[in-house]
Amino acid sequence: DLSYVDKRDKKGALWVIGDNSLNDLMQLFEKHGFKFIFSSKGGRASKNMPAWFTTAKGDRLSPDGTTEQNYEIIKNYGYISDNTRPICINYMRWYNNPPAFDIREWNNTSCEKPGKGIVLNKEEILKLRDVLREDTIFSKDELLQVIDLGNASIDDYGLVTVLNDKGNWSTEARVIDWGYKKGLDIRKWDHKHTKCGKGVNLKQSELEKLIVILESIEL
Structure with a gap:
């Protein structure tokens, strides 16, 4: 009542x-x-x-x-890490929102109890796949050493691509070290880069598995 x-x-x-x-x-x-x-x-x-x-x-x-349950997994594409909380790739619906692609930590590989992650629509996942195909990124032995501007004091090694830019926030793929290892970081940022949302930070092996999964998705 x-x-x-x-x-x-x-x-x-x-x-x-x-x-x-x-x-x-x-x-x-x-x-x-x-x-x-x-x-x-x-x-x-x-x-x-x-x-x-x-x-x-x-x-x-x-x-x-x-x-x-506040989510529905429509299709599971697999997981890209063997961590205690593996990162899984799903096509899923949160609440009553339209289905979208989801890259997120979960409690196990069966995708129970979601953790931090990022939701991407079809256009964003296509742009991410296309930019990871480029020779300028994938032609080196170590993918994450290609983009290394080295001019930021917050261990931000540079922008890979802007996946979406709406209002005061943009969804970006950057190479960032949050204090444990440099990785491809996907999350929302305000335009001044003083605030950010939750997302994922992918190390080399995870990024390589992500590329394989993205290539297998029919979009």
Whole structure:
């Protein structure tokens, strides 16, 4: 019987409309893994009425009290790493969004419990495949040593390609070292490169397997 607004599929929050009288109920939700924060002024989604919000994107509660999986894997193309959390390539749907290509860490090779990753549409995955085909990138023994500008203090070795540029954010493939090893990094950046979203960083062996998988995909 609660009034709510769910904006999680648009990178927003799940808002439950109500004041502090819902405190005991919100603590009950927290026991099930959904921690709500109270805002006396609410937000735009709650029309500035007092409300509780969470950005948790685990399983949704269905009307009968069971949980609903927030993703559907339409086709699994395999995995490109043998890490504890392998990186899998899937064609899948998140929430009610259109299906898209997904490069992401998972709990196992059966693609259970998703981790950090990046979602790419058909145009973006085509552009990534095309740029990785270029001789200027793949003609060397070590793929990731080709692009090495060496002029950035944040271990950013240069842009490979912009996959998409919308609004104040762009989806980019860059060669970056986050402190453990230089790799091909795919994620969203703001235009000043001071903020970024979650993504993937692929080492040499993973990148080579990614190229093989991209070549096998019929687009």
